[in-house]
Amino acid sequence: MTETLLPRFDPFAPQAQAHEGGALPDGPLALGPSGYTVLTYDLATTVLRNTRFKNAALELMEQFGITDGLAHEFRANSVIMAEGARHFRLRAPMARFMGPHTVQEIRGIVREIVEGIVADLDTSAPVDFHTGIDQRIPARIYCYLAGAPAADEPLVASLSERTLSLLQRDRSLTPVIVNAYAELFAYLRALIARKREQALGDDMLSFLIGQQEAGKLSEDELLNEAAAMLEASSVNTSHQTGLVVWTLLRDRDTWRRLVEDPELIPAAVVEAIRLYPRPGIVSKVATEDIELNGTIIPEGSDVHVAVWSANRDQARFERPTEFRLDRESNSPLTFSTGSHGCLGQSLARVEMEEVVRYLADQHPDALVVDDGTEIGQSGGRWLVKALTVNLNPV
Template sequence: MTTTADFDPFAPDAGHEGGAVDGRALVSGPYGFAALGHELASTVLRDPRFQNSALRLMEEFGITEGPVHDFRARSIIMIEGDPHMRLRTPLARFMSPVTVERIRGVLRAIVETITDDLDDSKPFDFYRQVAYRIPSMVYCHLAGAPFSDAPKVQSLSERTLALLHRDRSLAPSIRAAYDELFDYLDDLIRRKREQGFGEDMLSYLLKQGDDGKLTEQEVLTEATSMLEASSVNTAHQAGLVVWTLLRDRDVWRRLVADPELIPAAVVEALRLYPRTGLVSKIATEDVELGDVVIPRGSDVHVAVWSANRDPERFENPGAFSLDRECNQPLTFSTGPHNCLGQGLAKAEIEEVVRHLAEHYPDAVVDEDATRIGQAGGRWLVESLTVDLRP
């Protein structure tokens, strides 16, 4: 067992090639334990004995009771077994690959609507003006909400997930954001019942409730979870992918010449720069991993950014390769708690890249005016300045 105080599992640029520190895929320090290797990380993510730490983090912020705490305690990321499958199955069916492909036309229309408003004669912040706006508009389409709600949806997603910055001073604003989110969904559900159900996701969940397949509380929990996760992560990830691809001019020229390579390029960029670089878990009992026993109650941090660059799993892991076979990074997790919206998120990002390749083949990143940072084990796009017509 390697104990290292100077290694920081929360930093995606912690200074090693990935997969291990001092030859060990499992290390420990003041942070608890960190799983660095791809195989070990996959094991932890698939093992129900390791529970998501979001509830305890919320309690450490002082949110120990009330509607916000109750929502997190019963949310889909916290529960296991049959209750988890009951909540997950309806969303998994709705977010199927068939659904994703069916709305590609909508995704393209959203991207085109946003880019039509751009002044492409000079460099601009691609993150704020494009990537930041798309996911909330997609959520509005899926939830059957008016596109005019998109700024509110984006703000709610960003403010609720600020919990993951691990900054306790944000607790009052996080609690207020959840209260606002609950009120927004209550109003949206009321409007939907008054106006009649459609073919959207929220109508689907409400029908599940009316048919007795979900309780009223579970419907609200599902809807809250989807809004919470709908926007901010995808926006940052889209920015990271565009940043990665536009800086590699050889790769970018290949994508412009052959757009069929775009899905593979997106997955490879997701591998190298995962928005969620760390997934924190808690051992609910003593768990033996290899020759180490993880004591009950221990923090176990799955370093996705490290596992995605594990040389035992990926040849030449630090290099971008469009021709990488069986490329299965852990960017969207794995096992029973893998990201339900990953297919949609990838489709959104693919359509952004496709639009750029088709309409702005010479686009470049202005590195001096771009700010990519990190906090709480997450990559942050502070600004991504792009010149579409250099």
């Protein structure tokens, strides 16, 4: 199919979210001012698993005018831009701490962190769930994994949010992004230096330092690995956690089932992230001419995988717009797939499960306060603008 015959679609336009999911009437592949858009589950999986489509993060950064300096150098050499043997070598150290088995071992720690954060709040009145709970949990868990002081939690959350504000595609944020990366690297250099002075522990950052001292990572690669871990640590998981809580508490029949049978919580979390995926779009760049669904995608073209659309593709999910706890083989693309699938997805799911489990156990009557809640979308992503929850309604 030629470009002129492809349907027109801009995944970043506000009206794009009106598309219920799956293929458009004229096909699963579209073309618009931002490039090509992939809308169906099968085609999205094909693109995400094809290493000839590289991550578009570096190109996006350059479009912001960030063409040199710390931020650009970090992104150009980061694990998400690497392929082949180098990608595997850089990914392996972090995968050791982010794999399903390791994450299950720290589930108890996650539970303690959730309990401690909620205990800090006055729950006699509705709480600001977004700033008071879901924004704090991932940053606190990062501090635990990195062996950083728990007092660094607000800084970690802020750095993650500011560096990844690149994904908002708002070029006025360029100074914010550049300054955030400078602050991030200064923080990590100081943290690494303190660890070397005080002796290494069994945390993830100490492990990476040990890898560098053993000659398996260069000093720059150590810093980049640590930066990638911090950058991705908080903001997306916090929003996704809020979206999960918002989804489940509004569906009172489902919520009662979870309260009565907590074994259903993992399935409920997966279904919620299918319907409301925080990473609404994964952007790639064709590294050569690539045939896709009968269309030749020219080298250098932007290809955007509309995750929210793939997750609601009726060819893959029966009654895709409905929340269903009984879905079989429920594998949404919220955390991507293939060799560049999200390293932290197991940890993120455990965080969400433990938040829901805590609420179901300790606050089974919790309700979303609509007047204090605003869920929106920006740059193709779902986000929590505000989320107010009454944990103990009368």
